[in-house]
Ligand SMILES: Cc1cc2nc3c(=O)[nH]c(=O)nc-3n(C[C@H](O)[C@H](O)[C@H](O)COP(=O)(O)O)c2cc1C
Ligand code: SF4
């Protein structure tokens with residue numbers, strides 16, 4: 248008997264979390280558990296049974312963000328039905344949803360439905376926006392309705408049937424990327440906020456009390472850039488103008504159930 252909604256996400260810039268919560272609102276079960284894996288490096292297993300589970304992850308390079316994949320491997324789904332959610336920055340999600348389906352099946356979940364949603368791109372900047380402000384009210388309303396439809400599907404089917412999810416196997420090849428990290432400018436007043444919110448704990452204060460970043464640990468999520476209260480962190484990448492120019496046309500959520 249499924250009596251709980253269990254919301255799981257990895258979400259450095261909060262867009263995957265917003266979508267996951269809106270789907271949870273739509274499902275509307277009284278008992279609701281939230282597991283935020285963004286800052287959680289523990290490997291202690293999390294067993295999930297009798298819960299309609301939502302797993303939401305960002306898309307990096309058309310695949311599930313590798314660190315999100317790593318973090319969700321703690322989950323043990325004891326046949327729990329799962330709603331798969333990939334959130335991408337208005338370029339494309341390519342094979343992320345099929346990859347998430349395959350991984351969660353290996354972890355013991357039973358996929359029930361899947362959705363690709365749009366979130367403001369990690370590389371979006373003031374003056375050069377990419378999907379700025381997404382998910383917006385319309386996206387969240389679609390997510391909430393999707394949650395309702397997922398619950399309906401669960402109630403109407405003894406064992407969820409196979410359903411189509413867009414994407415390919417083998418998954419898109421992703422070449423190793425050049426290590427890089429945001430720069431810290433003179434505007435930094437060493438408040439430590441970025442240290443707290445970095446999902447890989449790549450940022451630290453050096454002996455002179457200055458902010459440093461361990462480049463090898465940085466996943467370029469841009470959480471520190473977006474959260475710095477003084478706009479002191481800058482990630483200068485040629486992708487920003489390219490995405491701003493080529494991915495301006497609004498994309499809409501795609502749902503599979
Ligand atoms: C390294 C990296 C690669 C990304 N690759 C893609 C991509 O292939 N397609 C896309 O549309 N967005 C891509 N994005 C943007 C994120 O998917 C998007 O901003 C998402 O909303 C971030 O989720 P979060 O807010 O939960 O962290 C990428 C972001 C980063 C940091
Ligand atoms: S959040 Fe900004 S101001 Fe605070 S320590 Fe980090 S870079 Fe400096």
Ligand code: SF4
Pocket residue numbers: 259428429444445446447448449450460464465466467468469470471472
């Ligand atoms: S240092 Fe890198 S990994 Fe850490 S928050 Fe900033 S962009 Fe993300």
